[in-house]
Amino acid sequence: xxxxxxxxxxxxxxxxxxxxxxxxxxxxxxxxxxxxxxxxxxxxxxxxxxxxxxxxxxxxxxxxxxxxxxxxxxxxxxxxxxxxxxxxxxxxxxxxxxxxxxxxxxxxxxxxxxxxxxxxxxxxxxxxxxxxxxxxxxxxxxxxxxxxx
Amino acid sequence: xxxxxxxxxxxxxxxxxxxxxxxxxxxxxxxxxxxxxxxxxxxxxxxxxxxxxxxxxxxxxxxxxxxxxxxxxxxxxxxxxxxxxxxxxxxxxxxxxxxxxxxxxxxxxxxxxxxxxxxxxxxxxxxxxxxxxxxxxxx
Numbered sequence: 001x002x003x004x005x006x007x008x009x010x011x012x013x014x015x016x017x018x019x020x021x022x023x024x025x026x027x028x029x030x031x032x033x034x035x036x037x038x039x040x041x042x043x044x045x046x047x048x049x050x051x052x053x054x055x056x057x058x059x060x061x062x063x064x065x066x067x068x069x070x071x072x073x074x075x076x077x078x079x080x081x082x083x084x085x086x087x088x089x090x091x092x093x094x095x096x097x098x099x100x101x102x103x104x105x106x107x108x109x110x111x112x113x114x115x116x117x118x119x120x121x122x123x124x125x126x127x128x129x130x131x132x133x134x135x136x137x138x139x140x141x142x143x144x145x146x147x148x149x
Numbered sequence: 150x151x152x153x154x155x156x157x158x159x160x161x162x163x164x165x166x167x168x169x170x171x172x173x174x175x176x177x178x179x180x181x182x183x184x185x186x187x188x189x190x191x192x193x194x195x196x197x198x199x200x201x202x203x204x205x206x207x208x209x210x211x212x213x214x215x216x217x218x219x220x221x222x223x224x225x226x227x228x229x230x231x232x233x234x235x236x237x238x239x240x241x242x243x244x245x246x247x248x249x250x251x252x253x254x255x256x257x258x259x260x261x262x263x264x265x266x267x268x269x270x271x272x273x274x275x276x277x278x279x280x281x282x283x284x285x286x287x288x
Contacts, residue, residue: 026182030175031213032168035221053225057213058183067186079189079199083208085234085278088216093226 001121001147002075003109009073010105011065015132018054019096027058044095051097056090056139061127064102074106074123077147081123084144091137099132107142111149119149154223155261155286161251163222163265168214169244169272176206176241183209206239211278215267218247219282233267233280244272249282261288 018024028038036043037053044052062070070076094100108124123145129138173191180190185207188195196204212233219229239245246269253264267280 021184023182026178027213028217030168030171030179030182030210031217032166033217033221035225055213055217055220055225057209057216060183060185060209062186063184070186077199078187079196079201079205082238083235085208086212086231088231088233090229090231 001077001081001123001145002073003111003121003123006074006106006109006123008106010103011069011073013101013103014064014066015099015101016063017097017099018094019051021063022054022058022096024052024054024058024096027055031055049093049095051095053093053095054138056088056093059100059102059127059129059139059141061102061104061125061141061143064104064127064129076145081145081147084146086144087142089137089140091139092131092134094129094131094138100129100138101132102127102129104128114148121147121149123147154227154263154284155288157251157254157263159251159254163218163249163251163267165246165248166214166218166221167244167246170242171206171210171239171245173204173241176204176210176239179207179210183207185209201238203241206241206243208235208239208278210239211235211245211269212280214245214247215249215269215278215280216282218249218267219265219284222249223284227284227286230283231280232282233278235278236276239271239277243277245269245277246272256288259288260285 265282
């Protein structure tokens, strides 16, 4: 993981149509949701949504950053760079038919010595998703990653 | 069905949710559903190279489960602030039990704020993650 000089780096915003990228039914099945609106477009319309709604936690930084940038800019090594948790503020519920704009930037990147004396690198990414046009915030997250040096 | 969460009191318990045993296929389905590029969730060789005994599930499974426990109870559109931690890797055959409890309730200037503590443990009782969720609304 690269920590020198990356704090403050903003990745180019990405725009996407969730129904072309995400699969809410598969997501909901794995987390054990039984909400019919996630599995059926008809049930979603009956509940007043124009299309299937998206759980807030389905959004994550990798939809807002080109995958290549994760390696080129941050030098992430998946499996070594571990997700440690997040602070998330939720907003409106987006549906799979809304065009979504995601933006990610590096809030902080630093190294610290752990209790066992080994060095650990910490990376903090901020990610924000908005509905295109209305500018309504879907969610904003501060994501924490850790990697043993 | 969502509850009228604004009436909840300290000590109230959210409906528990148990998922699993989760398979490597579940991990793959979840990663694909989110377009997660992390191959450690789907390719054994990549996991081995990272020093893991097998593929691991995304921390997003635990995070998503904890968030959805509250969303299902309070309503998906209810704004909330969630602070969560992922505490250990999720391996195949894990069963996750997520529980939640109201730990704080305050009323101020016609608004109610609730804090809900969520825990997610595996079938051995080991903590996989925890979260604190804050909900606020007009009374």
